[in-house]
Amino acid sequence: MAKIVVLGAGTGGMPAAYEIKHLLGQEHQVLMVNERENFRFIPSNPWVAVGWREPDAISIPIAKHLAKKHIDFICAFVTKIDADNNQLITAEHDVIDYDYLVIASDSNWHLIQFLGHIQSTLLSRCALLNMHCPVKIISMHSLLIQSLY
Numbered sequence: 643m644a645k646i647v648v649l650g651a652g653t654g655g656m657p658a659a660y661e662i663k664h665l666l667g668q669e670h671q672v673l674m675v676n677e678r679e680n681f682r683f684i685p686s687n688p689w690v691a692v693g694w695r696e697p698d699a700i701s702i703p704i705a706k707h708l709a710k711k712h713i714d715f716i717c718a719f720v721t722k723i724d725a726d727n728n729q730l731i732t733a734e735h736d737v738i739d740y741d742y743l744v745i746a747s748d749s750n751w752h753l754i755q756f757l758g759h760i761q762s763t764l765l766s767r768c769a770l771l772n773m774h775c776p777v778k779i780i781s782m783h784s785l786l787i788q789s790l791y
């Protein structure tokens with residue numbers, strides 16, 4: 643069983659987790675890691691700002707929804723990606739192991755800078771995902787399928 647960790651339950655990371663689980667099935671573990679318990683639909687932020695919506699109306703609890711598809715969830719702020727050892731380090735100093743990592747933390751470049759010196763590891767075990775770069779999802783899927791089957 644491979645463990646695929648998706649970092650970031652945003653507009654890109656949530657569908658990526660669902661798609662990966664759908665493709666790989668129960669044989670492999672998919673784990674979402676996000677700093678907050680709730681998914682927020684970012685484009686609706688201005689509606690909250692001007693009082694047209696309550697914050698609850700544009701967010702859903704991540705764990706509850708992912709559990710329906712047997713996707714695991716850890717609420718934690720990741721402070722470091724240790725790609726040499728295939729590990730995420732959290733602000734609480736917990737270690738989350740992965741076999742494959744999808745980085746969907748948007749423009750959180752302070753995290754991604756850790757990857758600068760390990761491009762080969764990045765290419766072999768990680769995929770960078772942004773909502774506006776769907777080609778990365780496709781290449782990641784190919785990578786996973788080639789590696790696991």
Ligand SMILES: Cc1cc2nc3c(=O)[nH]c(=O)nc-3n(C[C@H](O)[C@H](O)[C@H](O)COP(=O)(O)OP(=O)(O)OC[C@H]3O[C@@H](n4cnc5c(N)ncnc54)[C@H](O)[C@@H]3O)c2cc1C
Binds near residue numbers: 652654676721773
């Ligand atoms: C007001 C507004 C309107 C917009 N309207 C549109 C639109 O109409 N159409 C469109 O295409 N785009 C729109 N966008 C842009 C769109 O919202 C973003 O491009 C999109 O949300 C990016 O998705 P993402 O998954 O890459 O990142 P995000 O949705 O930002 O998700 C990143 C996730 O990673 C988590 N995270 C980050 N760092 C860490 C960490 N260190 N540890 C743990 N978790 C972490 C965050 O909490 C977040 O849940 C809009 C943006 C704004 C602000």
